[in-house]
Amino acid sequence: MIDVLVIGGGNAALCAALMAREAGASVLLLEAAPREWRGGNSQHTRNLRCMHDAPQDVLLDAYPEEEFWQDLLKVTGGNTDEKLARLTIRASSTCRPWMRRHGVRFQPSLAGTLHLSRTNAFFMGGGKALVNAYYRSAENLGVRIRYDAPVDRLELRDGRFVAAFVGGERIEARACVLAAGGFESNREWLREAWGRNERGEWPADNFLIRGTRFNQGTLLKFMMGQGADIIGDPSQSHCVAIDARAPLYDGGICTRVDAVSLGVMVNREGLRFYDEGEDFWPKRYAIWGRLVALQPGQVGYCIIDSQAVGRFMPPVFPGVRADSLPELARALQLPEDAFMKTLTDYNAACRVGSFDHTVLDDCHTEGLTPVKSHWARPIDTPPFLGYALKPGITFTYLGLKTNEQAAVHFGGVPSDNLFVAGEMMAGNVLGKGYTAGVGMSIGTAFGRIAGTEAARAALKGEVHAAAA
Template sequence: MWDVIVVGGGNAALCSALMAREAGASVLILEASPKEWRGGNSQHTRNLRCMHDGPQDVLVDSYPEEEYWQDLLKVTGGITNEKLARMVIRESSSCRDWMRKHGVRFQAPLSGTLHVARTNAFFMGGGKALINAYYHSAEKLGIDILYDSPVDDLEIKDGKFIAAKVGDKRYPGNACVLGCGGFESDREWLREAWGQNERGEWPADNFLIRGTRYNMGVVLKVMMRAGADTMGDPTQAHCVAIDARSPLYDGGICTRIDCVSLGIVVNREAKRFYDEGEDFWPKRYALWGRLVALQPGQIAYSIIDAKSVGRFMPPVFTGVQADTLPELAAKLELDVDTFMETVNAFNASCRQGTFDHNIQDDCYTEGITPAKTHWARPIDTGPFFGYAVRPGVTFTYFGLATDEKASIFFDGKASPNMYAAGEINAGNVLGKGYTAGVGMSIGTAFGRIAGTQAAAAAKKIKEGAQHATA
């Protein structure tokens, strides 16, 4: 019997386990993956979005609560719980010292990191280093860790956690934290959520998974069957336009195509379909996966010319290169005439001011739909480059409804000893959209809270049991 059972092994789960242990609880982590793939999607992360009222170590200038909130409000379109969102924002301002205590180190951002030196603190060594630091700290503190242990059932009675099950093995506890991710790796669930479109396609069949193959949503389904309260839209997710040649799983950040705002994007029919310069890329990169998912064949092509080379983080795969635009269209297997009509119309619409990719500049289009609001420059300087992109799902937003204590609810009533943290409850804050680093902010905030609450609940239950037998 453990005081706290933590289901999952990524950032949120580890924050929960460490906080519970610091509060004096005995803790067991049940991680679905083998040790070499531990950490869930967190191993692919790079940074944490942090509120701060002045310069702080690796963060420059200031990023006050209201600006952070407005950024979140804009990308979610208001589909967010303000109380929980502001709690996450405030928690993000005070977690880094605790993270350092557990071995996490920070560094100034490198070039090509989406202009977020003011808003985001980068992990030295990336997410893998963060995960390894947390596991090292957990081992030093005496937290029990079991790998290759995918939880496939939970014993719950009247909303109260009794035990977690892995096959025929049973792990009892006085409280639990569910930090086991979303359902993005369950292809059938994705198909069910997205359904069939008007072209007779099943869009989810063409989705790639940027993160772990172990986020199958098994525990989320167990909780749904148990009657837990859920929230969110199952089609909403952190969904990025990534190189169409990416692996099915674990491609991570290096598969992302970051030149969208520097050129144009066309679909399989060689037509533009959205404003490539709507806002800064950190606030819009996770919008493009969903946009591509709505296009024929769930594929699109990011097109740039020589003027844009060196202005974005180079992806892991080399783009298709051509000396002329018709040659590029042919290489991408696009209709050359339609492609040239699209590019020529775009070029003719560009109203050039002073190009500056670091600000919302005055280079825009006029008399064309969709418009390009910023960074609009004619695509006219060879060589030309094209990147085929597909939707890359990082994590899903449908999950468990929670409150500011990370409590899980059954028919509106809070469980006395069950808590959720990370992707499984991120949809409370992220109804749609994304802004760089906020997922780690959500996981860290709710993870730390869930661990503290679970330890307190376990202590209360133990004391009650002791009193009953006295």
């Protein structure tokens, strides 16, 4: 019999498989995707948010525990389990040597991501290189890997794992780690979570999926039906405003448009709807998907002028270009009068001091609702650019409640051989909001814990079985 069964194929699953194998357990990993699409959403990542008290190779200065915690507290609005959040934060300070041993390499932050050079360690080659390194290491260590192996149900007995089913095939194991992601690719479940808005629209019908098409939430729904303890709001997710021309699935980071804080955002009625300069982009970029989802037609338009060009990571798709603002409104098919009033009022409200996009500068608006708190400069220097944006779901936050041992709970009681990691439990730490790289911090921390605990449970059970 297998000691540890890992269900999933992304960062958290791989960390669990590697840790369990290093602890001496036999491990089988089941990845729902075919080999060429392996890695879940982790293949689209590029960095890990790391606590550190002094400069470390690619990380500048210091990013102490309390600052990390305060950043997380701010973006979640306090909707987080402090004990599990701090566990994640502390684990982020010690995981990189282990990651290197398994082939992950790091590099300094790229141009256009300098805000993250103190807080986030970037993977050389991005997330695809990271998951490839982990798969190579797992294979070298003797982890068995099966692709095209979606698990649709489990056999449970009194809160304990017994077996998993891939179609009609039953696979037994002494312990199991669930790391199969959220339900972001399940359109019906997204519809159910978001419902209809006051305009009678199904917002979810206009969502794009930044990540993998294989995260249908099948096991999450199964576990909910089996009475597992659940945490999180099904409508909350890592949701980013991405280019409306992005593909339905697997667009990843390159579909983002990072110019929002340098200009204004308007809806299809030509009206602004939120403070574009509230905080640094890495801390606020993930609120914009939800904000756009609440707008008519689930679409927003980022408007900048030539002053902003070169100050943000160039997007894959070129912006709509015009030599005047009225021409831009027509090109974007926005109501020209409303658009021009919005831009005229905004330009007049700007109080420009010392513009500096690397700090929370003193360029702001006065007498304007919503305010723009920082980086407010008149949009008056042609050419002008506009980007139509739609909500892009990366992963959902509804998940399984867990503890410091990464155990799945039933009626408040932790299972002694069923564990959870990654997006299936991220809602314990992320009740809402997001800050760059923290998803990988959660997946790495709880993947390693889940793998260690699963191996301990399996090997303990093996000893008892032998004694019997």
